[in-house]
Amino acid sequence: xxxxxxxxxxPVAAVAATPLRIGFxxxxxxxxxxxxxxxxxxxxxxxxRLGHEVHVFCQQHxxxxxxxxxxxxxxxxxxxxxxxxxxxxxxxxxxxxxxxxDIVLPHSGTIEGQQxxxxxxxxxxxxxxxxxxxxxxxxxxxxxxxxxxxxxxxxNGPVLIAVSNLVKNxxxxxxxxxxxxxxxxxxxVDTEEFSPERCSDxxxxxxxxxxxxxxxxxxxxxxxxxxxxxxxxxxxxVSDLAREVPQVMLLVAGSDGVSRYQSLARAxxxxxxxxxxxxxxxxxxxxxxxxxxxxxxxxDPCSLAVLEALACGLPTIATRFDGSSELLRHxxxxxxxxxxxxxxxxVKYLRQLADPAERARLGAAGxxxxxxxxxxxxxxxxxxxxxxxxxx
Numbered sequence: 056x057x058x059x060x061x062x063x064x065x066p067v068a069a070v071a072a073t074p075l076r077i078g079f080x081x082x083x084x085x086x087x088x089x090x091x092x093x094x095x096x097x098x099x100x101x102x103x104r105l106g107h108e109v110h111v112f113c114q115q116h117x118x119x120x121x122x123x124x125x126x127x128x129x130x131x132x133x134x135x136x137x138x139x140x141x142x143x144x145x146x147x148x149x150x151x152x153x154x155x156x157d158i159v160l161p162h163s164g165t166i167e168g169q170q171x172x173x174x175x176x177x178x179x180x181x182x183x184x185x186x187x188x189x190x191x192x193x194x195x196x197x198x199x200x201x202x203x204x205x206x207x208x209x210x211n212g213p214v215l216i217a218v219s220n221l222v223k224n225x226x227x228x229x230x231x232x233x234x235x236x237x238x239x240x241x242x243x244v245d246t247e248e249f250s251p252e253r254c255s256d257x258x259x260x261x262x263x264x265x266x267x268x269x270x271x272x273x274x275x276x277x278x279x280x281x282x283x284x285x286x287x288x289x290x291x292x293v294s295d296l297a298r299e300v301p302q303v304m305l306l307v308a309g310s311d312g313v314s315r316y317q318s319l320a321r322a323x324x325x326x327x328x329x330x331x332x333x334x335x336x337x338x339x340x341x342x343x344x345x346x347x348x349x350x351x352x353x354x355d356p357c358s359l360a361v362l363e364a365l366a367c368g369l370p371t372i373a374t375r376f377d378g379s380s381e382l383l384r385h386x387x388x389x390x391x392x393x394x395x396x397x398x399x400x401x402v403k404y405l406r407q408l409a410d411p412a413e414r415a416r417l418g419a420a421g422x423x424x425x426x427x428x429x430x431x432x433x434x435x436x437x438x439x440x441x442x443x444x445x446x447x
Contacts, residue, residue, distance in 0.1 A: 074106045075445055078144035080153065082130035084116035089279075090162045091150055097245070099123045101434040107441075112139055132156065145445040157444040159213045161222065164356040168225040169283075172354035172376055176282070176395075214444055216437070218242050218357035219378020238440045241382060243433025244362035246425050249339060251368035251418075257343035265332055265344050271304040272409055275345035275369075277338065277360040281311040285351030285374070285395040287319060292351075292401040294323035300409055303328055306344065308335045342367040347408045351395035352377040365389070366425035370408050370417035372401070382428060388420035 079095055086096040096118055099109045103122035112128035112135050119125055126142065128135045136155035139147045149156040151163075163169075215232060217223040217239050226232040267273050274293065278284035286307055293305045305328060307316070313331045320329040335341040342348070348364030348371045357378035364371045365388075373380040374392045383389035390404045408414050 073442070074108060075145040075441055076108045076110065076143055077102060077146045077441055078110045078112055078139040078142065078148065080112045080128065080132060080135040080139065080147070080149040080156070082114050084111055084113040084118060084125070086118060091160070094160075094162065096120060097430060098434055098437065101431060102438065105434065105438060107438070110139070110142065110144065146441045148441075154213065156213050157447070158440060159215050161215060161226075162218065162356065164222050164354070165225040165229055167229040168222070169354050172283070176353040211447075212236060214238055214440060216240050216440060220381055221376075221378040222356045238436075240433060240436045240440070241378065241428055242357045242359050242362055243428055243430035244359065244366045244425055246366045246429045249342065249363045249366035249425070251422060253339060254343040254367045254369075257340060261340045261344040265306060265335075265341065266330055267304050267306070267344050268302060271302045272300055272347070273304045273306060273345045274347045274349055274405070275306045275308065275341050275364070276349050276351075277335075277341065277363075278307065278309040278350075279311060281307075281309065281313075281316060283353050284309075284355070285349075285353060286311075286316055288351045288395040288398070288401065289349055290316060290320050290323065290325065290329055291398055292405060293328055294320070294325035295398065295402045296405045296409075297325050297328045299406065303405075305329045306341055307331045308333070308338070308341045310334055338363065339367070342369060345369055346414060347405070348372070349405075350374070350377060350379075351392060351401065353395055355379070362425055362428060365421040366429075368418040368422045370414045371421055372404050372408075382424050383421075387417075388424050389417060 079099065081091055081095065084092060084095065086093045095111065099111065100120045100122060102109050109122065110124045110126055112126045114128065114130050116125050128138050132149050132153040133155050135149065136147050136153065146158065147156040148158040148160065150159065151161050153159050215226060215237050217226060217237055219241055220239055223237050223239050226237060262273070276284070276286060276289050278286055289305060293303055297303050307329065310333050317326065317331065320326040332341065342364055348369040350358050350361050350371070350373050352358060352374050353376055355377040358373065361371055361373050361377065361379040372390045372392060373383060374395050380391045383391055385391045392401060
C-alpha cells in the first residue's frame with residue numbers, strides 16, 4: 056500500500072509502506088560533472104521523502120543532499136558492492152560495469168548506438184574512419200566489456216534501467232539482454248521549477264539579459280556536445296528561416312568549440328541571428344527568453360532539455376534519435392524530425408511555429424506531457440523496480 060501526497064517535484068508522491076535501505080555507488084558525487092551525478096542529486100532526496108533510507112558510496116563528494124548518508128568507498132564497482140552489502144543495503148545501484156549490483160543505470164546509452172549515429176552524422180569519410188578506428192581502443196572498449204559482463208550475468212543478473220525504449224532496443228540488439236532484465240523509465244523533470252508561470256515572470260529580464268531584440272522570434276537550443284546535439288543543423292535551418300522571418304534569433308546555451316559554429320553562421324550570413332550564451336544559469340532563464348525549443352539531436356538516450364522545455368510550455372522540436380521523442384505524439388504535443396539533417400522539414404516545422412496560435416497549442420499540450428513525466432513520477436517508478444529487486 057502507498058499513501059498519496061503532494062510534492063514540489065510533481066503532482067503526486069507515494070509514501071512507501073515498506074521502506075528500503077537503498078545504496079547508490081558512483082566514484083565522485085559532484086553534480087558539476089554531469090548526467091549521473093546530477094541525476095543522483097535530484098533523485099536521492101525524493102527517495103528519502105518517500106520514506107526510504109538512502110546511502111551514497113563514493114570516493115569524493117561535493118554535495119550532501121538532505122537526509123542522504125554519504126560513505127567513503129573504493130571507486131571499483133565490485134568492491135563498492137561488497138561494502139554496500141556489508142552495510143546492510145536492501146538494494147545496490149550502480150553505473151555501467153556494476154555487474155555485482157542489483158540495478159544498473161546506463162545513463163549514456165550504448166557505445167554502439169553512439170557510434171552508429173556518428174556514422175550517420177559524419178560529413179567526412181576520413182573523419183569517420185578515424186572514429187571507427189578509435190572505437191577499438193581504451194574507454195570505448197572498456198565500456199563494451201562492461202556491458203558484455205552485464206549481459207552475460209544470466210537471469211539472476213542486475214536489472215538494467217533504460218531511460219527510453221531506444222536504449223532498451225540497443226541493449227537487446229547489441230548485447231542480447233533479456234527483456235525481463237530491462238526496465239524502461241524515462242527521465243523526469245521538476246515541473247514546479249520549470250513552469251510556464253515562472254518563465255512568464257522572468258521573460259522580460261531574461262530576454263534583455265541575453266540580448267534578444269524586442270519582438271524577435273527566439274529559438275533556444277541547450278547543448279553540451281554541439282556536434283551530437285545538432286547545433287550545425289539548427290544554424291543551417293535558422294539561416295533559411297531568416298530569409299522569411301528576419302527577426303529570428305537562435306540562442307545556443309552551452310560551450311563546445313563555439314568559434315567553428317560562429318564561423319558557420321558567418322558563412323551562412325546569419326551571424327546576427329545566432330547568439331551563443333554559454334552555460335546559462337539558472338537554465339530556466341534561457342527557456343524564459345524563448346518562444347520555441349529545438350533539440351535536433353543525432354543521439355540522446357532521453358534528453359532532459361526536451362523535458363524541461365516541455366515543462367516550461369515551449370513548443371518543442373525533437374528527433375527520433377532522442378529517446379524523449381517517444382513521449383511525443385507528432386503534431387499533437389510536439390514535432391519530431393526523422394533526421395536532424397532533413398533541412399527542408401526542419402525549416403517547415405520552424406515556419407509552422409512562427410504562428411503564435413500554433414505555439415500556444417503545442418506548448419500547452421507539451422506541458423501535459425511533462426506533468427505525466429515529472430520527477431516524482433520517475434522516482435515512483437524507480438521505487439517499484441527497487442522493491443522488485445529487494446525481494447528477488
